[in-house]
Amino acid sequence: MTRLSRYLLPTEKQAPADAEAISHKLMVRAGLIRQVGSGMWSWLPAGWRVHRRIEQIIRQEMDAIGAQEMLMPVLQPAELWRKTGRIAIEELFKLTDRKGSELVLAMTHEEVVTSHVAQLVRSYRDLPLVLYHFQVKERDEPRPRAGVLRTREFIMKDSYSFDRDEEGLAHSYELHICAYDRMMERCGLRFYRVASDVGMMGGRSAHEYMAPCPAGENEVALAGSYAANVEVASAQAKPANLPEPLDAPVREHTPGLTTVEEVSSFLGVPASALLKAYPVAVEVQQNVGENDLGGALAGASAGGGQRSAGMRLVLVLVRGDHFVNETKLERALHSRCRPASAEEIESQIGPAGFIGPVGLQGRVQILLDEAVHDGCYVTGGNERDVHLRGVRPGRDFTFDRADVRTVCEGDLVNGIPISIERAIEVGNIFQLGLRYTEPFGARFLDEEGHSRPIWMGCYGIGPARVAAAAVEQYADERGISWPKAISPFDVHIVAIGREGGPERRAADALHEALRSAGFVVICDDRDIGPGQKLADADLLGAPLRLTVGRRALEAGEVEVLMRRGGRRAGGIAIGAGETELADAVRTLWATLP
């Protein structure tokens, strides 16, 4: 029996002063988590129950697709990470032991699992293989935030698939999509599966599982069946409103006017008729073919720097009402890039705030966004206090083209306008391809005895984020409202009245009946006022609340409240036998979200 009088559930009336996000406030207030340091959190008993229930759902769905659970260490030799080049990642914790050996704290486990597979898998008969574990991940986050949403240490389920060929990988990927869809549904989350950037993992195709909520750090673009992270989303732009074309560019004096807003209002043209010039410094690759290895990982200035051969400038042009998307830009350039420094701009292009594409031929590559259609635009004049009107791409400057802008709300995909929502990334799946198996020499012998590389995928999901997302999505002004599958308790019994009184005896009987029927029950038997108990029950958010007070005893019925929406259900007869009680609750339970 779980009695609140004996349970560590430190609820608080006031949220921590520094909390912003709803989930942060409520999870602390409800006594689920406590902070240890920046980005470091303990899970208190009730919070840990939530975490474990989510884990269990994930575990069941992984097992259901034939994945095998194992466990790999967090502390790892740095050598493994040198092999893949990921030693250069800044978020990777590095340390040395007393002998001076270099170690890392793993942020994911591709290196270890792949090194195992490279050793242990020999034959096509050993494939396909899916391995997973729940393990702590360590990340030196530049900025931990929002309680358990972005932490430096967290538990993640990560699985790794190993296949004979690309088709096998695609199949493993599909299996994971099914498993992940089911996990999300079973956890009761509203979610989107969106196309995403491959990011630091390197590799090929990728999707993210996004739970929409205001505290989310990501934005997703949605249009009908289209769903993509804004970092990679593409869409058809709303048409620009262009002025009459001119035969040649005309100089305009624009003293001190450097922003799109200033220039467009001064010249009386809409922002969409301007070309915004965004100079970036791009890493020059010596050997593009080899790039898949280091790829997006080797930071511009990071140590190792195997193939950086200096920087060159590229002038990116997007419409004045659009924004450059650096993720898409790096993809288009097949290289890391960063905004150019003030010195680089001044020395190679022109005065900051007045730069443009005209007159740069041969000196700086010009990359024109696809949403810039033929017509005459206003651009910087590469001269202080001067802009040019009537600049026409192709006539007045030459360019390369790419889709490098961030989509806007209302842009079209297949004729359907995009909406943009904030969301928490709770899971992600990647087709890694040979990104990790090659460096570790993970190969197998096929039916003909030929050695072939193993095709790999990886798949992560964070139970803590699932929990936080559920809190965000369903909380109301009274507190948390858990989906029934992941609530710390199924039923919260509020026992009003004095200890030893008839209400308490009735509550105990109810507790025992439901417990033996398989429900996880918490009973508030504390010697405090009824208001406090009811408020704590609201805060903790179990889906079903049963109140046993004098009112109930007189009516001969226990009062039932469904937390979501605060709906009252018909009472349950107190005098009924255990079986009848359990059946009544079971019937109600089936109707809960």
Next chain:
RNA sequence: CGGGGCGUGGCGCAGCCUGGUAGCGCGCAUGAUUUGGGGUCAUGAGGUCCCCGGUUCGAAUCCGGGCGCCCCGACCA
């Protein structure tokens, strides 16, 4: 990495400017009262005022250094 803010009992805060016995609300303990929405009363416990150094007769308060934590930004030229 840039900007801003904060560190005083478990939580939320005041006191600091203008140096002089460390306070308030909630919580906690004990007792009484109350028992369907955080009720009431009484008594009580609990603090290295983040740390180190300096100034001073005297530092939570002033000065210097450090540590910790939070928020915003880190594309809009």
